[in-house]
Amino acid sequence: MPLDANTPDLRTEFKSVGTRPNRPDGVDKVTGRARFGADFALPGQLTGLILRSPHAHAKIKSIDTSAAEALPGVKAVITYKDIPEQEGCDKDVLVNIMARGTALYDGHAVAAVAAVDASVARKALKLIKVDYKVLKHVTDVDEAMKPDAPVLHPGRFDPVDFSTLENAAHVSGKEERKTATPAHSNIAGRYVFGHGDPDKGFKQADVIVEHEFKTEATHQGYIEPHACTASVSSDGMAELWVCTQGPFMVRDVCASLLGMDVSRLRVTPSEIGGGFGGKTTVFIEPVALALSRKAGKPVKVVMSRSEVFRATGPTSSASMWVKIGAKKDGTFVAADAVLKYQGGAFPGSPVEMGAMCAFACYDLKNVRIVGYDVVTNRPKQAAYRAPGAPMSAFAVEGVIGEIADKLGMDAIDIRLKNAAKEGTVSSYGPTFGPVGLVETLEAAKAHKNYKVKLGKNQGRGVASGFWFNFAGNTCVSINLNVDGTLALALGTVDIGGSRASMCLMAAEELGISYEDVRAVIADTSSLGYNDISEGSRVTFSSGLATIKAVRDLKVRMCGRAAKIWGIPEDAVKWENGAAHPAGSNAGNFPPLSIKEIAAQASATGGPLAGHYEINAEGAGPSFATHVCDVEVDPDTGAMKVLRYLVVQDAGKAIHPSYVEGQFQGGAVQGIGWVLNEEYFYGKDGTLQNAGFLDYRVPVCSDVPMIDTVIVEVPNPGHPYGVRGVGETSIVPPLACVANAVSSAIGVRARTLPMSPPRVLAALEGVAASKA
Amino acid sequence: MLKVKLGGTLVNKAGGRTEFEVEGANIMQMLRNLGRTCPELEPMLQKGVSVAVDGQIYRDAMLQPLGPENEIILLPRMAGG
Amino acid sequence: MSAVHVSTNINGDDVEFVCRPDESLLDVLRDRLGMTGSKEGCGTGDCGACSVELDGRLVCSCLVMGAEVGGHKIETIEGMAQGDKLHPLQQKFLEHAALQCGICTPGFLVAARNLLERNNDPTETEVRYWLAGNLCRCTGYDKIVRAVLDTAKDMRKSAAKSSAKKPAAKKKAAPKKTAKKGARHAA
Numbered sequence A: 001m002p003l004d005a006n007t008p009d010l011r012t013e014f015k016s017v018g019t020r021p022n023r024p025d026g027v028d029k030v031t032g033r034a035r036f037g038a039d040f041a042l043p044g045q046l047t048g049l050i051l052r053s054p055h056a057h058a059k060i061k062s063i064d065t066s067a068a069e070a071l072p073g074v075k076a077v078i079t080y081k082d083i084p085e086q087e088g089c090d091k092d093v094l095v096n097i098m099a100r101g102t103a104l105y106d107g108h109a110v111a112a113v114a115a116v117d118a119s120v121a122r123k124a125l126k127l128i129k130v131d132y133k134v135l136k137h138v139t140d141v142d143e144a145m146k147p148d149a150p151v152l153h154p155g156r157f158d159p160v161d162f163s164t165l166e167n168a169a170h171v172s173g174k175e176e177r178k179t180a181t182p183a184h185s186n187i188a189g190r191y192v193f194g195h196g197d198p199d200k201g202f203k204q205a206d207v208i209v210e211h212e213f214k215t216e217a218t219h220q221g222y223i224e225p226h227a228c229t230a231s232v233s234s235d236g237m238a239e240l241w242v243c244t245q246g247p248f249m250v251r252d253v254c255a256s257l258l259g260m261d262v263s264r265l266r267v268t269p270s271e272i273g274g275g276f277g278g279k280t281t282v283f284i285e286p287v288a289l290a291l292s293r294k295a296g297k298p299v300k301v302v303m304s305r306s307e308v309f310r311a312t313g314p315t316s317s318a319s320m321w322v323k324i325g326a327k328k329d330g331t332f333v334a335a336d337a338v339l340k341y342q343g344g345a346f347p348g349s350p351v352e353m354g355a356m357c358a359f360a361c362y363d364l365k366n367v368r369i370v371g372y373d374v375v376t377n378r379p380k381q382a383a384y385r386a387p388g389a390p391m392s393a394f395a396v397e398g399v400i401g402e403i404a405d406k407l408g409m410d411a412i413d414i415r416l417k418n419a420a421k422e423g424t425v426s427s428y429g430p431t432f433g434p435v436g437l438v439e440t441l442e443a444a445k446a447h448k449n450y451k452v453k454l455g456k457n458q459g460r461g462v463a464s465g466f467w468f469n470f471a472g473n474t475c476v477s478i479n480l481n482v483d484g485t486l487a488l489a490l491g492t493v494d495i496g497g498s499r500a501s502m503c504l505m506a507a508e509e510l511g512i513s514y515e516d517v518r519a520v521i522a523d524t525s526s527l528g529y530n531d532i533s534e535g536s537r538v539t540f541s542s543g544l545a546t547i548k549a550v551r552d553l554k555v556r557m558c559g560r561a562a563k564i565w566g567i568p569e570d571a572v573k574w575e576n577g578a579a580h581p582a583g584s585n586a587g588n589f590p591p592l593s594i595k596e597i598a599a600q601a602s603a604t605g606g607p608l609a610g611h612y613e614i615n616a617e618g619a620g621p622s623f624a625t626h627v628c629d630v631e632v633d634p635d636t637g638a639m640k641v642l643r644y645l646v647v648q649d650a651g652k653a654i655h656p657s658y659v660e661g662q663f664q665g666g667a668v669q670g671i672g673w674v675l676n677e678e679y680f681y682g683k684d685g686t687l688q689n690a691g692f693l694d695y696r697v698p699v700c701s702d703v704p705m706i707d708t709v710i711v712e713v714p715n716p717g718h719p720y721g722v723r724g725v726g727e728t729s730i731v732p733p734l735a736c737v738a739n740a741v742s743s744a745i746g747v748r749a750r751t752l753p754m755s756p757p758r759v760l761a762a763l764e765g766v767a768a769s770k771a
Numbered sequence B: 001m002l003k004v005k006l007g008g009t010l011v012n013k014a015g016g017r018t019e020f021e022v023e024g025a026n027i028m029q030m031l032r033n034l035g036r037t038c039p040e041l042e043p044m045l046q047k048g049v050s051v052a053v054d055g056q057i058y059r060d061a062m063l064q065p066l067g068p069e070n071e072i073i074l075l076p077r078m079a080g081g
Numbered sequence C: 001m002s003a004v005h006v007s008t009n010i011n012g013d014d015v016e017f018v019c020r021p022d023e024s025l026l027d028v029l030r031d032r033l034g035m036t037g038s039k040e041g042c043g044t045g046d047c048g049a050c051s052v053e054l055d056g057r058l059v060c061s062c063l064v065m066g067a068e069v070g071g072h073k074i075e076t077i078e079g080m081a082q083g084d085k086l087h088p089l090q091q092k093f094l095e096h097a098a099l100q101c102g103i104c105t106p107g108f109l110v111a112a113r114n115l116l117e118r119n120n121d122p123t124e125t126e127v128r129y130w131l132a133g134n135l136c137r138c139t140g141y142d143k144i145v146r147a148v149l150d151t152a153k154d155m156r157k158s159a160a161k162s163s164a165k166k167p168a169a170k171k172k173a174a175p176k177k178t179a180k181k182g183a184r185h186a187a
């Protein structure tokens, strides 16, 4: 076994990896002992609350905080003036955490108070007088692109001259085709991907299908609202306990917004009650720090559920046009798309990634995707699981479903015919290495669910999906304890059981038992910088760094054994949890187990540890194919998901239960997106459904068991072949369910969510056109 | 000489040019030289880009070695969920 | 608002506390008594993360006023394990990986225990409807439902064993039909 920490070697035989032990943090989580964001308390802490704009778009003429400040028990009141702009800080984040002159969306923070308890703080909020001048607002993406739309950031974005651009016709809806003018200043960016010549390609097509699609914004819907406790002392030293996907990001961003040295702020991540991308930025954290700085006391801020809906990131809503041409045998000859995503009040909708993912499943010689990033009077979008990809997949996979129907082809066969493989030039540019789309399609086709006979009003849908997967900055330390057990310090927050996976990889690499490794998530002062737990990067990157840190430790342990035996270091090898002489001429010594080495560590040169710091690269993309059966009630439009199958390439499943869990969780979030979930804005631009009663996420009785098949096409970039799995699972469901509905009742859903009234209206439309 | 292809927005910024030939032994040198060859790209490069080398996406690895045999594609910087 | 003094019983222990009349039982548990095992996901009775038993009935503690619980019996997640012995549901949740982030887990466990105490042979549909008041955003519910069904199976087995041992006490726990979704919110 190579001990060089830099040699990649793809392991294929495993002892620990691939088993399903209980997770190390499990008992704390089933007994209520685990401490989540809102579970921290400091002596003498104050309660912080935030005042939010009731208007979608308004000039803030003045804020009078004097009455609130005078209320007994109030220790600090802040507005944007207490968070002066620092050089080099991210201006959009600064404006988002506290409005500066203009409230840009319903729920935008305007002021904050810290008081001795929640009831005083609530009173104080009521005493803050804000004088608003209400402005015209816009929340719909197509409306926001119209020439006469209210402009959110006057003068900020370059005008776009549509007359010179491809597919201008599909930019702002049919009626705008002629009138589009170059003055659309809510357009924050325009992105183009693709290759070949789609216009020529369509000439070879036997069938062409094109349609417009719309999806509404959905929220990540993590059950734990944002929460943090901040403590700034008078010497400027600060501590923050917070539920976040990225404690290092929180530290660096807060320090830059508040003008602090990074070293003065220590961030300790709590257990995190879900994130799905929504906890990859800051909202209340800098506010809590600013309150604590002003009050001179610790301040705890916990969002209410309605604040979570109104002011944290949902994903984008989208308006799309997709056109695909195919030959009679099902070969795609050209594909074209225009995607318009609104990302709330600031630039940064995930339209680029939506554009890159749109056709990534297919081998296309002629493909073009144009994406528009649009601002509206809505909360700043935050990443949501495979950001941008589910919407574009909804449109693309829907069109493919229709082409298959037109050609009378099987839904899986047409995808197999066009599937991206190793060597395919992807629609977003790079050439794919080994990828597993074909394997997922074949496994889906072979699965028993694909053969179940369907009844009346029942239908089956198929869709595939893609996500890049990320890697990134990662630091890991592993310390050998005196009894031969190990302490593994990780810098990536554990959202879905990643500690268990890391312990498995460490145990595998050392040849010891899983129980002998204990993993902890370190605070920001204990390890070097780690990127956010996002983009399905944790098992890949922290896993890679864990393996490399363990290899580093093994080298050191072998070195100790060499010293003890008095032989050269390279004459020692590590096997099955012990150092062995590398061969017969190395000498004849009984192996030194990890426990023996640990016991002698202090006598033979001091404590033993391994560590590894890397900006990991080489994450491998993960493809998935989903199959779903639904039954639609033609009288009510209500729909029941009967069966659901997820087949996805995991590269290598370290802890298969948690891989399945990611597949199932993503699929059900996707099902919610199709069936119920939506941001619903009133005429006045305020959010009408800021609670779980009216924003309906799937409940237990809405869904069946989610069947899973783990495909393993190893990623050559990881020593065990790991690909991330968390994101791809939410990409296919939107189209998968929509395709199933269409096969059940012959109605194609092109607007999400497909709530019963919409399905019913579509059914009546079909009936009327037949009559 | 490295062959560098542009993706996404970068194409617009570069006045429609999709391919460049620049010197450089690693990503950092390549980006520096690209910025010199095409100053219009400089603000985007400053903001950060992802670089796909033979299909692998690199977000930050400035010292990743590059050679003429590599397929190099500049992509917008990505963030995840 | 003057504070109220309340004497109650939590997990078998007599407990006294003082709270304001506007505080929910969940606020009292979390902020006054330091029992942070019950979670607040919404504060409006929609997520079930705050589930506790009040005199054996499953309730959302965010919808019960702290001042109301005097003289009642409350069971929370903290009382579920007996000493260092986990409740069978807790054990099965671990084995089935029925939690990812774990924020919903205390609520699910309390709700599932309440179901199994009423009905140790629920169908999958009964489990799904009973747990429909608890939201989980991570798991897609699959592994949670399996863990509950598997626990019920084990409980039936051990009930059968113990009744076989003591034939005198051969009174099979009658699988009472469970209340349907919504019943718990009628509190």
Ligand code: FES
Pocket (backbone or CB within 6 Å): C039, C040, C041, C042, C043, C044, C045, C046, C047, C048, C049, C050, C051, C060, C061, C062, C063
């Ligand atoms: S917190 Fe009580 S139901 Fe959500």
Ligand code: FES
Pocket (backbone or CB within 6 Å): A223, A273, A274, C098, C099, C100, C101, C102, C103, C104, C105, C135, C136, C137, C138, C139
């Ligand atoms: S495990 Fe995260 S909400 Fe259920």
